Amino acid sequence: MSEPLILGIETSCDETGVAVLSGNEVLSCVLATQVDEHARFGGILPEIAARAHVEAIRPLVHQALNQAAIHHDELDAVAVTRGPGLVGALAVGYAYGKTMAWTLGKPLIGVDHMEGHLFAPLLDHSDYEPPAVVVLVSGGHSMIVHMRAWGEYHVMGQTLDDAAGEAFDKLARFMGLGYPGGPAIDLYATGGDPDAISFPRPMQGRPYDFSFSGLKTSVVTFLEKAKTANSVPPLEDVCASIQEAIVDSIVSKTFNAVEATGVEIVAGGGGVLANRRLRQKLQEEADRRGVNLLLPSPQLCTDNGAMIAAAGRYHYDRGVFTPWGSDVDPNLKIGQ
């Protein structure tokens, strides 16, 4: 039997992503980023995000089908992000995907955005399978999931305040490094000394939970004091030290979960996993413990349509489709 052809659409935040998958093979994966439109405001404006998705989606779907050399009649299903995310942004992709599926007479599959990130490793690693511990760190979420079986997700820990990406973004904004902050800090940290400043690694007593708001306060206080004393360290050292604190926290919590569950596969998803230092330290720790680390390529860590199609394919295989009367759910929660 030939593999199903699934169109994946992602519009939960500031990237319009569309992809065509044949099974788990990515035939096309295209993206229209709105970063420049939001950068001048230092963060995402929901109204601008929704409008930009409206403009981008139609040409992007055509581009994805063209690049995959697929006619829309050949598609087996349309998978589209249903939540969580910005309600207006989600509504654009969901309405488009639902209309397309309905007019083509193909099933609609509404996908949880975080389940999309959870499926992303499958696009690069055919040996990715449960049981696994999956660390999901993005602009809106930070969580550690014990995937006992496909579709069976136990959230072991999550952030009690800011998400990891949010911490990168807020600190970069405070330091005047622009939006989004993660890639900027990643870049400036190159060549910096990660041990130059010792920022806190909180939540020592809660093995799987994160907290990043204390780090933010600590960095702001440190920099204000250093400015007053006229002794601000080089930006590279500040960035490397901030990055190290966030990375250490993610790596230690992830491997606490690996130890507790005894899994032999560790995977991850979400924009923060594009961070080079985080990838390096997760790899070092995985090697030390002899477990298999399966990360998506950096482009598939950040939001994209392929991960939505991959999660959609899982539901397609089980014949689980979404009713036409369904709507977006900005507060959708994985594992519930």
Ligand code: KG4
């Ligand atoms: O998964 P994603 O694309 O969107 C959400 O679902 O939120 O993640 C975006 C987040 C942003 O906070 C961004 O700053 C962060 O991922 N990010 C990074 C890097 N690239 C993106 N954080 C650290 N280092 C990076 N290289």
Ligand code: ZN
């Ligand atoms: Zn995401």
